[in-house]
Amino acid sequence: MLIRRCPWRSVQLHQLWRLRQIHTREPIHDKRWPGWEVVVGIEVHAQIKSRRKLFSESFTSRPGEIPNTTVSPYDAAFPGTLPTLNPKCVELAVRTALALNSEVQFRSAFDRKHYFYSDLPAGYQITQRYSPLANGGYLKLSRGNVAVGITQIQLEQDTAKSTFDGLRRTSLIDLNRAGSGLMEIVSEPDMRSPEEAADYVRTLQAVLRAVGSSDGNMEQGSFRCDVNVSVNRPGEPHGTRCEIKNLNSVRFMMVAITSEVFRHIELLESGCLVPQETRGFDEDKAETFKLRSKEDSPDYRYMPDPNLPPLLISEEYIEVIRKTMPELPDATRARLLNLGLSERDADVLMTVDSGREVGFDGELGKGAVAYFDALAQHRDPKVVVNWMTHELLGQLTVRKETFSDNPISVAQLGELMDLVQDGKITGTSGKSLLKHIITNRSSAPPSVLAQELSLEAISGNDTATLQTWCAETIEALPEEAEAVRRGNPRVLNKLVGKVMQLSRGRANAQNARVVLNDILRR
Amino acid sequence: SLNVNSVHGPVVNPYRTLNEKLIPWAKRERRSAGGSSGGSAAAVAAGMCDAALGTDTGGSVRLPASYCGITGLKPSYGLISRWGVVSFADSLDCVGVLGKSIDTVKIVFDSISSYDPKDPTAATPCIRGKAQASVEALISALDTNTSKPDLSALRIGIPQEYFPTELDTTIVTAVRKVLKRLSSLGAQLIPVSLPSTPYALSAYYVIASAEASSNLARYDGVQYGTRSPPLPGTDKSKPSNVYAHTRSAGFGAEVQKRILLGTYALTADAFDNYFLQAQRVRQLVKSDFDSAFRVPNARLSSSPPNADGVDILLHPSAIRTAPPLDSDATSGLDPYLQDVMTVPASLAGLPALSLPAGSAADGWPVGISIVGQWGSDELVLRIGKVIQRTADTDDSYVPLEELAQSLYLLEHIA
Numbered sequence: 015m016l017i018r019r020c021p022w023r024s025v026q027l028h029q030l031w032r033l034r035q036i037h038t039r040e041p042i043h044d045k046r047w048p049g050w051e052v053v054v055g056i057e058v059h060a061q062i063k064s065r066r067k068l069f070s071e072s073f074t075s076r077p078g079e080i081p082n083t084t085v086s087p088y089d090a091a092f093p094g095t096l097p098t099l100n101p102k103c104v105e106l107a108v109r110t111a112l113a114l115n116s117e118v119q120f121r122s123a124f125d126r127k128h129y130f131y132s133d134l135p136a137g138y139q140i141t142q143r144y145s146p147l148a149n150g151g152y153l154k155l156s157r158g159n160v161a162v163g164i165t166q167i168q169l170e171q172d173t174a175k176s177t178f179d180g181l182r183r184t185s186l187i188d189l190n191r192a193g194s195g196l197m198e199i200v201s202e203p204d205m206r207s208p209e210e211a212a213d214y215v216r217t218l219q220a221v222l223r224a225v226g227s228s229d230g231n232m233e234q235g236s237f238r239c240d241v242n243v244s245v246n247r248p249g250e251p252h253g254t255r256c257e258i259k260n261l262n263s264v265r266f267m268m269v270a271i272t273s274e275v276f277r278h279i280e281l282l283e284s285g286c287l288v289p290q291e292t293r294g295f296d297e298d299k300a301e302t303f304k305l306r307s308k309e310d311s312p313d314y315r316y317m318p319d320p321n322l323p324p325l326l327i328s329e330e331y332i333e334v335i336r337k338t339m340p341e342l343p344d345a346t347r348a349r350l351l352n353l354g355l356s357e358r359d360a361d362v363l364m365t366v367d368s369g370r371e372v373g374f375d376g377e378l379g380k381g382a383v384a385y386f387d388a389l390a391q392h393r394d395p396k397v398v399v400n401w402m403t404h405e406l407l408g409q410l411t412v413r414k415e416t417f418s419d420n421p422i423s424v425a426q427l428g429e430l431m432d433l434v435q436d437g438k439i440t441g442t443s444g445k446s447l448l449k450h451i452i453t454n455r456s457s458a459p460p461s462v463l464a465q466e467l468s469l470e471a472i473s474g475n476d477t478a479t480l481q482t483w484c485a486e487t488i489e490a491l492p493e494e495a496e497a498v499r500r501g502n503p504r505v506l507n508k509l510v511g512k513v514m515q516l517s518r519g520r521a522n523a524q525n526a527r528v529v530l531n532d533i534l535r536r
Numbered sequence: 537s538l539n540v541n542s543v544h545g546p547v548v549n550p551y552r553t554l555n556e557k558l559i560p561w562a563k564r565e566r567r568s569a570g571g572s573s574g575g576s577a578a579a580v581a582a583g584m585c586d587a588a589l590g591t592d593t594g595g596s597v598r599l600p601a602s603y604c605g606i607t608g609l610k611p612s613y614g615l616i617s618r619w620g621v622v623s624f625a626d627s628l629d630c631v632g633v634l635g636k637s638i639d640t641v642k643i644v645f646d647s648i649s650s651y652d653p654k655d656p657t658a659a660t661p662c663i664r665g666k667a668q669a670s671v672e673a674l675i676s677a678l679d680t681n682t683s684k685p686d687l688s689a690l691r692i693g694i695p696q697e698y699f700p701t702e703l704d705t706t707i708v709t710a711v712r713k714v715l716k717r718l719s720s721l722g723a724q725l726i727p728v729s730l731p732s733t734p735y736a737l738s739a740y741y742v743i744a745s746a747e748a749s750s751n752l753a754r755y756d757g758v759q760y761g762t763r764s765p766p767l768p769g770t771d772k773s774k775p776s777n778v779y780a781h782t783r784s785a786g787f788g789a790e791v792q793k794r795i796l797l798g799t800y801a802l803t804a805d806a807f808d809n810y811f812l813q814a815q816r817v818r819q820l821v822k823s824d825f826d827s828a829f830r831v832p833n834a835r836l837s838s839s840p841p842n843a844d845g846v847d848i849l850l851h852p853s854a855i856r857t858a859p860p861l862d863s864d865a866t867s868g869l870d871p872y873l874q875d876v877m878t879v880p881a882s883l884a885g886l887p888a889l890s891l892p893a894g895s896a897a898d899g900w901p902v903g904i905s906i907v908g909q910w911g912s913d914e915l916v917l918r919i920g921k922v923i924q925r926t927a928d929t930d931d932s933y934v935p936l937e938e939l940a941q942s943l944y945l946l947e948h949i950a
Contacts, residue, residue: 137753
């Protein structure tokens, strides 16, 4: 690991030798803006998926909750109330820091950021501006061998939600969200295109969901981005940056960045300077508009919060979290490949898994990978993954359902696979049984169901029944039988299929083929 | 401060000097009861109740106790929960107890000083125990329950900086009498120096105003409380236009002044020179106390005790007696100057007890303050008990029972 001082920011950059050096990256030549370099940095506010809020006992709210119901006197800033730190929020923030290779600080502190607004009942927000929970770190993007640096990760309170009722010309305030825990993740200005920004956001969302610290959903509001954009000629220092707030989706973010880049280039090419501003994004016009200029930006009068002592985190605490936190996507993929899964199978499993619901307070969710892991105990992983991806997911897809709708327990599917492996039921019977359990939401053990539905395979010794079925088949399909006698072996498959149909899947297809051949050859 | 800015008008000190024995209440000289817990102090002094609660941020319980001639305790910061107390300056606010006697104050204090997890600044049972253990030996050695206790194990510090030129000389006399009595019981009197004392008052007002501007930001008339609607035609898109009406109507002039000063102290330009500097001075004040005491500070992980140090400090509670209400003393900077003796203990979070120590030349009460190391409230109260008991033999001291009786009789005659 090399450590060098960045010339423009007085911080040390930790660079991995095999990744590109960020500030000396070769300028990317983008056809959209030839002769210009784009610099993007992103500040993310992610809602911590804890049961209770950051400093009060009230529950965090879900989308669709009745307004002003998950509010305590502290959240409404009643006089005489005091904050009590929720340790679950700290735990989840530490998980995030570890996942982003950020250095968790032994000592961090809370500050008050003051401004007056109707969505801020206390007139200040508790945050960690000067002594954040974690410093440094990086996030490797999915494409291009690029790592985006992380400046810091801090805990802070969320504001209430303010909706403007245009008809009545009133602002409606919902305090349900006030005081919920947020992780603010500040990136270094290391991205060089709207696509890299989108990649960063999607990768970060996946990481947060994987460690269980946030739902990371931009549309639902549990993941908010403020984007900083500037342009410069290659080789020159970074230009003046503008901040774009209130972006609701990755797509809109890319459009906003592109439109902002063009706006900067237009100003600079006509000889003007780019004024430092905070801007909003108009989705209809697909362009940014000015919210406030640098002069109008408020003085937040940061003051250390006198009620909250410094947060001290020990090495032991960090190690416990490191050991008990969920696996990161990279590690999961490597582990699955190691078990012998093909890349395609691993990809499918992980894609399905990424759709799993994030549990509260970091409790491990029941996703496809966890399901697979449970089944693969003492079983061949390749057999397990085949059953899961081909049969189970196939059946669910036909019913227009997803893995989260899966009604089959690990125990049930495990027993079913074992019955097939041991020859107690045929593969075909197994598939029918699977379909039956899914359709009827049955919770009975497969062995019991196999008996009830008469799906047990006929044993290898019972040749009589098999002979009967084969004879019946030849009678039912005389033309095909004649074709086989004449030397066309492929038609045999149709006959075998008929035997399976007659036996309702209980016959062993291999044996049936042998017996048919036998009869027809005579 | 002097409790002259209440919405009900100034609190009038109910104390009656010996000269005023036959003058009806309505015709007597009206003096300040001290503040900001002047109302609580006046209620106790007038015999309306046995004890009252107040909040002491910079002397608001001790100063009125001194002016009204009663006992007022500001406990160690963190011993009494602040859950439910309207915050003014979180790092300085303490719930205080006012009472006629030490015994009454102690009963109330003992029942309310327990650990409350809802207060993040509350001292844990572990730290309380640690602090109590440091003075246990001394308390048992003193045996303060007898009428003539042996105080030879006690080292009392007299801080030099607490006798400024502004201090009324007859107050010094009263304090000297108390010191003499303690000395005769065997206590050692040792002069000590707390060099940061002259800077403490300025630091206090910067910190208190800054924290107050933060804590009072919530009173905007949106969630609860008074709301003064903006005038028709106001541009309601800016919150400040809407809030200004409620806040201007709801806050008195003095509070508005402190909020403005505090806001200024926190602005980006002024932060380093005012707020940060005040915090540095605060740290110096704390270090001064820790160096003066031989009792270790339980809140510090390593506090090597100063073997030559003292167990408690003794000093006048105020630079003068209760100021007359219609005088210059109640306007300008003078009200702030009255806090000069009390703010250092507030900045350091130390227990401080003000008890009556006779009267000054004008016949009005004088208070003496006992200050101990953090968590040594029990020791402070015990020494206070000794002083109170030995004071019964002093002629110039008007016992409260007699005062209450004559007040009652006079009301019926007049």
